[in-house]
Amino acid sequence: QLLKNDNDPRRDQYLRRFADKEGVSFLQRFWRKYHRLTAEQRLEVFLNGLRQTPDRLSAGYRFIYPEVGEAEFIRFMQQRFADNPQTPAQWRQLYRKYAPSEFSLPDQAYLARSHPLELWLLGYLQQQPNPTLAEAINLTADVRQQAYQWLFRTQSRSARDNRIRTMLEIEAFWDIHQRWQRLGYPFEYLVPSLATALGSSGDRPAALAELMGIIQNGGRRLPMFRIEGLHFAADTPYEVQVARTELQQERVMLPEVAQVLRESLAGVVQQGTGRRLQANFSQPLAPDIALIGGKTGTGDNRISTVNSRGQTVTSRALNRTATFAFYLGDRHFGVISVYLPGNAAEDYFFTSALPLQVLNGMAPLLMPVLKPQAGCPL
Structure with missing residues (x-):
């Protein structure tokens, strides 16, 4: 209207x-x-x-x-x-x-x-x-x-319509940015561009991992921390235990949406670009139950000059990236990212298959952790 x-x-x-x-x-x-x-x-x-x-x-x-x-x-x-x-x-x-x-x-x-x-x-x-x-x-x-x-x-x-479309687009991206920030997006603004619309948000690996954690937790965002507690001088008069207070969690996604996303991420491994993980990350007694899911991504980031006929005249590589953000079992999630900066990226052609293969190599260390009551191997 x-x-x-x-x-x-x-x-x-x-x-x-x-x-x-x-x-x-x-x-x-x-x-x-x-x-x-x-x-x-x-x-x-x-x-x-x-x-x-x-x-x-x-x-x-x-x-x-x-x-x-x-x-x-x-x-x-x-x-x-x-x-x-x-x-x-x-x-x-x-x-x-x-x-x-x-x-x-x-x-x-x-x-x-x-x-x-x-x-x-x-x-x-x-x-x-x-x-x-x-x-x-x-x-x-x-x-x-x-x-x-x-x-x-x-x-x-x-002329007026074009300017109004510009403002409507800015408003739309502002709304998207507000929603993304609630899910851990780390930047203060989102560039309104075709690249962003196609999903190239320039996200940070830690933020992608946090998004996987939100999906893993059924749409709830919990604080990220490395240490759960400290125990000093056990069995002595100076014994001290320090533990975290009750975690403050925030509902940032409907549980139904989180479940659909989890199923979609599982589909990437079962039928999509993450298929090479199936052999090493499966449950022998329940092969149909998805143990791992995630999203792959490859970035060939460059500056290109195009002439009036749409032909690329020059192209210079800025960097190359390959990422796999994933959940593993019911309690673990993470991200593996490969990053090659500078002009040297021109000579490389790796894709997200590289972080997938890295994760495959870690399977012997990770699979025991997924067993009930298992501890993390040192």
């Missing part, structure tokens, strides 16, 4: 939020570009990015230096356009024509052929002796809306 009805009042809310978010992104980009430079360097960098004409330069210069007098303006313009036959009277006309009071910021930026927030930031850096990015963001709340007023006035409905 939101995308079908251009008169839906909620559309304005989404467009304003888009303008605010996009404006902050541009402001941060311009801040990185200019904030370490001197006033002269900032102006030079700005002007070098323009296709300079007297009108464009006048519009930009007058906004950045609103207090500059007519004589100084003419002197500056004559230096920049030494070969231009403009008379002093014509320069004075440009000085008055492009006074900041004559135009709104978006119009002044349009005349200078620059982004409104870039022009605003240059003026702010020039006038503020101790500028900060946080202050700039606070001061531009209304400016960011002004910079995107064209979006509200344009006759192109598709």
Whole structure:
């Protein structure tokens, strides 16, 4: 309904939020570009990015230096356009024509052929002796809306629809992130991208293991710890025992969902990419009962350059990963991950079969642990 009805009042809310978010992104980009430079360097960098004409330069210069007098303006313009036959009277006309009071910021930026927030930031850096990015963001709340007023006035409905889709996508990924965090996802944000939608979340091995533990515990999240208790000086007058207090657990997943996930993970070993584990991790007396389940994953992470025809021109490997996150029996879970960083990954082609084979090699050590009352072998 939101995308079908251009008169839906909620559309304005989404467009304003888009303008605010996009404006902050541009402001941060311009801040990185200019904030370490001197006033002269900032102006030079700005002007070098323009296709300079007297009108464009006048519009930009007058906004950045609103207090500059007519004589100084003419002197500056004559230096920049030494070969231009403009008379002093014509320069004075440009000085008055492009006074900041004559135009709104978006119009002044349009005349200078620059982004409104870039022009605003240059003026702010020039006038503020101790500028900060946080202050700039606070001061531009209304400016960011002004910079995107064209979006509200344009006759192109598709332009508005595209921006609304962007905000809807961000909201969707934010909701996914909130849910994932409850299941142990370790990062503060989730990048809205096709890669994330396909399941490439860049997760950490410990977080994957914790997710397996949640599934193993029927949807309950318990604290992760290495030591259950300490016992000092047994059978002496100085004997001391230290034990953990009652564990605080949190229900983060419906038990029915956890059960379905457990069955799906078992299917990976029984019928999917983890089949090579069946021979070493099975119960002779009950071969149909899944003893192990998990999820495999292989990552060939690289930066590729693609031309207009969709052909890969260059490709550079960043790293290669192979992971198997699993549960084992009713009490154990974990993750095995192989990671090869840097350009050396270009020469390797291993897949998740590698951690599976590592786990197969550990079977003689792990299988005794699964027996009732068995202890962990040293």
